[in-house]
Amino acid sequence: xxxxxxxxxxxxxxxxxxxxxxxxxxxxxxxxxxxxxxxxxxxxxxxxxxxxxxxxxxxxxxxxxxxxxxxxxxxxxxxxxxxxxxxxxxxxxxxxxxxxxxxxxxxxxxxxxxxxxxxxxxxxxxxxxxxxxxxxxxxxxxxxxxxxxxxxxxxxxxxxxxxxxxxxxxxxxxxxxxxxxxxxxxxxxxxxxxxxxxxxxxxxxxxxxxxxxxxxxxxxxxxxxxxxxxxxxxxxxxxxxxxxxxxxxxxxxxxxxxxxxxxxxxxxxxxxxxxxxxxxxxxxxxxxxxxxxxxxxxxxxxxxxxxxxxxxxxxxxxxxxxxxxxx
Numbered sequence: 001x002x003x004x005x006x007x008x009x010x011x012x013x014x015x016x017x018x019x020x021x022x023x024x025x026x027x028x029x030x031x032x033x034x035x036x037x038x039x040x041x042x043x044x045x046x047x048x049x050x051x052x053x054x055x056x057x058x059x060x061x062x063x064x065x066x067x068x069x070x071x072x073x074x075x076x077x078x079x080x081x082x083x084x085x086x087x088x089x090x091x092x093x094x095x096x097x098x099x100x101x102x103x104x105x106x107x108x109x110x111x112x113x114x115x116x117x118x119x120x121x122x123x124x125x126x127x128x129x130x131x132x133x134x135x136x137x138x139x140x141x142x143x144x145x146x147x148x149x150x151x152x153x154x155x156x157x158x159x160x161x162x163x164x165x166x167x168x169x170x171x172x173x174x175x176x177x178x179x180x181x182x183x184x185x186x187x188x189x190x191x192x193x194x195x196x197x198x199x200x201x202x203x204x205x206x207x208x209x210x211x212x213x214x215x216x217x218x219x220x221x222x223x224x225x226x227x228x229x230x231x232x233x234x235x236x237x238x239x240x241x242x243x244x245x246x247x248x249x250x251x252x253x254x255x256x257x258x259x260x261x262x263x264x265x266x267x268x269x270x271x272x273x274x275x276x277x278x279x280x281x282x283x284x285x286x287x288x289x290x291x292x293x294x295x296x297x298x299x300x301x302x303x304x305x306x307x308x309x310x311x312x313x314x315x316x317x318x319x320x321x322x323x324x325x326x327x
Contacts, residue, residue, distance in 0.1 A: 002049050018211075035066075111147065112148075172210075220290050
């Protein structure tokens with residue numbers, strides 16, 4: 001029987017999402033890549049339980065996480081039921097809908113039909129009565145924003161979600177969505193977006209500034225740019241790397257494009273007493289405008305290494321200048 005560490009809240013910091021009452025750990029665990037049916041159940045159990053022991057209370061999922069779609073939610077549901085169930089009220093569990101989940105015209109994008117059906121399926125896979133946060137996963141150019149936001153509102157009113165969030169939205173669409181949700185009195189608290197030293201889209205498209213203006217939280221995913229911001233590719237591409245075995249998200253051309261910057265950034269990290277990955281995570285948390293950073297982990301040791309980023313999240317002006325220059 002799993003019993004959580006009595007010291008689990010001693011080293012983690014928790015940040016409020018905008019003006020809401022909800023706090024997230026500075027580092028959250030995403031189940032995007034490493035919780036599909038091809039992964040070891042034993043490893044998944046170790047990672048989730050160890051994460052909670054370290055104060056990571058937030059586990060982030062989506063309907064299509066796997067592989068195969070739905071697998072991460074099913075595996076998480078099993079572990080929750082058998083290991084973490086007694087701690088349910090200490091956990092923040094989120095899921096999303098917006099990308100292709102099932103065949104036909106009702107299994108994608110942002111219709112009311114899709115979002116509410118998908119949430120029902122997600123709850124069933126995880127064995128839950130509700131999730132803490134339900135996100136729309138991407139902007140839908142062909143569905144009225146009022147319909148999509150109305151579906152999120154319904155999820156809360158039906159007791160199937162406590163809060164709602166938006167993922168992969170830009171600043172102008174966020175502002176429109178926020179106005180609709182405010183009129184509906186829907187507890188919208190968080191934006192989830194890709195953000196890293198190499199990908200600063202949310203700075204350029206207005207999302208980061210607009211979220212601050214509207215007093216909404218931000219959680220960042222892909223903080224290591226699919227492994228580019230780590231020591232994995234410092235010396236080129238190894239035969240056991242993700243690039244060699246899974247080209248869905250990262251290609252050899254990406255490594256070649258960023259290699260010079262990776263080397264320079266690694267030198268800056270070493271001067272700070274950090275690994276490149278630790279510095280990349282610290283950089284996201286540097287200004288207090290991002291409440292939490294989502295990491296993935298395939299091993300407990302990897303999780304522990306990433307948590308060390310919280311030991312130093314301050315940067316001098318010169319360090320920030322050198323990081324910008326390296327990119």
